[in-house]
Amino acid sequence: MTSAELAKCMDTNPVVVRRTMAGLREAGFVSSEKGHGGGWEIACDLQKVTLRDIYDALGSPSLLAIGINLENPECLVEKAVNRSLTGAFADAEALLVKRLAGVTLAALAEEFRATARRHRTRMSR
Amino acid sequence: MTSAELAKCMDTNPVVVRRTMAGLREAGFVSSEKGHGGGWEIACDLQKVTLRDIYDALGSPSLLAIGINLENPECLVEKAVNRSLTGAFADAEALLVKRLAGVTLAALAEEFRATARRHRTRMSR
DNA sequence: TATCACGCATCATCTAATGTTACATGACAC
DNA sequence: GTGTCATGTAACATTAGATGATGCGTGATA
Known part of the structure; x- marks a missing residue:
């Protein structure tokens, strides 16, 4: 295309x-x-490439809407929040990346075909 | 203040x-x-309020940078991706919220005081 | 050699968040 | 009471990042 x-x-x-x-x-x-x-x-090979690979190919942008602010490293309040949440952010992002790795392009294509079948069936009724 | x-x-x-x-x-x-x-x-009571409560008070905005696009519900490719990842997004967000609930304001205050102590010690050297 | 399509730099537009201004309201001091 | 201070809120301005558009160069095909 x-x-x-x-x-x-x-x-x-x-x-x-x-x-x-x-x-x-x-x-x-x-x-x-x-x-x-x-x-x-x-x-x-659609069987071998996962959404995680796609994610990485696109530059592995942050998956979280909020994160650690490192611009004011001297702010003690910010530091306290960072110490308390850095692990949580890392864990959540790791979890998401893991789930991305569990979806191959082939699986997506199969999902697509299944939906398309349903779509056609509904249309022909 | x-x-x-x-x-x-x-x-x-x-x-x-x-x-x-x-x-x-x-x-x-x-x-x-x-x-x-x-x-x-x-x-x-700083012991009773957690970052999760703060998060909710601020309107529980999405914690993820990407998510499900529901604007084109007729796009079959989008549907396939949504079916494959909705659970992952929900799980990641739930994980984060859980971690937020584990941080009380009192704990943050204590973190702050600890950092402040180190800060003063370093300053007085 | 004309057409088509990508590659890429540059500029324009759009949008959401943030910042600013202005004014109304309530509280305290004198 | 009147002046000052601080919040409450609406309306407007600014900013930054993403997205969209334009122009031109290059390679491939008919």
């Missing part, structure tokens, strides 16, 4: 698609071809 | 302090007095 097609599918624009896919390409999960007939193609 | 004093302490401004403290006041954790000599005062 081309970036333009993908962009239409997810209601965004081609450049944003390229920006995001760039990480996946560097990780080897997709490949891209320039020129006439070019576009994006899956380049990995 | 007045909102202006608190604002100076945390490098923000009085109105933002009032906005935030409003939630804590409604929950009964602090009280405020208008007029001359007014300001904010703690109005709860």
Whole structure:
């Protein structure tokens, strides 16, 4: 599929698609071809790649909305909060990453197909 | 303390302090007095109130940076991801809330005092 | 050689959070 | 009572990060 097609599918624009896919390409999960007939193609074993791999390929951004503020290391109140919660944040993030690792792209594809089957059945009623 | 004093302490401004403290006041954790000599005062038992209570008083905002996108319920890919990860997000958030509930304000105050002691010792060397 | 599609730098827009201003209200001191 | 101080709140301004858009270069195909 081309970036333009993908962009239409997810209601965004081609450049944003390229920006995001760039990480996946560097990780080897997709490949891209320039020129006439070019576009994006899956380049990995869906059974082997998990959402954790995708997460890492996209730069492993923080999964938590709040976190430790390290900008004012001299603030004693902040330090007290940090000491009390650093472990909790780390544990929660680790838990999430672990769950991401439990979902392969193949499993997602199967989920998709199952939903699509239900969808078609409902439509044909 | 007045909102202006608190604002100076945390490098923000009085109105933002009032906005935030409003939630804590409604929950009964602090009280405020208008007029001359007014300001904010703690109005709860530090042993009994936890960071979870504070979190709830502030409106229980999402603790996760990413989450389930419910805006396009007809997107089958999105649905597949949601089915696969909803539990993980819920578990991670529950874990965090549990840890917040394990930290009383009294414990935070004690952490603060301990750090302050170390701070003074280092200063006097 | 014309067309198509990605790669990428640059700039524009949008949005949520934060900061600011203004004014009303209540409390205390004199 | 009147001046001062502080909160309560609405309305507006600013900021920062994400997202979107444009332009141009490069490679591939017909």
